[in-house]
Amino acid sequence: xxxxxxxxxxxxxxEDLEWLYRLDNDERxxxxxxxxxxxxxxVLKTYLxxxxxxxxxxxxxxxxxxxxxxxxxIGCVDLVNFSPRHLRAEIGIVIFPEYRRRGYAxxxxxxxxxxxxxxxxxxxxxxVVSEKNKAALGLFVKSGFEGGATxxxxxxxxxxCYVPARVFSMLL
Numbered sequence: 418x419x420x421x422x423x424x425x426x427x428x429x430x431x432e433d434l435e436w437l438y439r440l441d442n443d444e445r446x447x448x449x450x451x452x453x454x455x456x457x458x459x460v461l462k463t464y465l466x467x468x469x470x471x472x473x474x475x476x477x478x479x480x481x482x483x484x485x486x487x488x489x490x491i492g493c494v495d496l497v498n499f500s501p502r503h504l505r506a507e508i509g510i511v512i513f514p515e516y517r518r519r520g521y522a523x524x525x526x527x528x529x530x531x532x533x534x535x536x537x538x539x540x541x542x543x544x545v546v547s548e549k550n551k552a553a554l555g556l557f558v559k560s561g562f563e564g565g566a567t568x569x570x571x572x573x574x575x576x577x578c579y580v581p582a583r584v585f586s587m588l589l
Contacts, residue, residue, distance in 0.1 A: 426494060431465055434458060477496060494511075494529050496508060505539060505543065517552070523560065540588065542587055545583075546584075565586060
């Protein structure tokens with residue numbers, strides 16, 4: 418478990434099935450990620466059962482974000498598109514709507530960066546952020562990420578319009 422202030426990052430547990438089901442089936446966030454299909458409880462249960470929580474074996478790492486009581490899950494973080502050769506991964510952060518605008522995402526990101534550098538030995542992390550996601554754009558700029566390329570017509574939103582995305586990166 419990774420702890421900072423009143424925020425914990427921990428491995429996924431079988432008990433996380435229900436919130437994971439709600440998250441992965443929330444159409445409102447599909448436009449910010451790569452998924453656009455619903456997942457069944459069975460598929461997610463199998464995922465939780467076979468997950469090793471090892472970025473080198475799974476090719477990705479997903480952790481629950483909890484408050485200090487370790488029971489209240491407020492979101493999750495992902496390191497995906499992991500490249501063992503280049504030691505880099507893409508960051509994804511979701512804070513549930515009822516916990517947003519309280520500074521949690523910033524603290525979670527800082528803890529995730531420390532973990533990626535000090536324990537996973539990553540050299541670089543990056544994020545692809547929709548130009549429509551003003552909160553995430555501000556988070557990565559405020560956290561010291563460098564904003565590089567703008568990817569034109571990169572993400573398709575719920576209205577079937579294409580929107581640009583910005584790529585942010587940070588050397589660890």
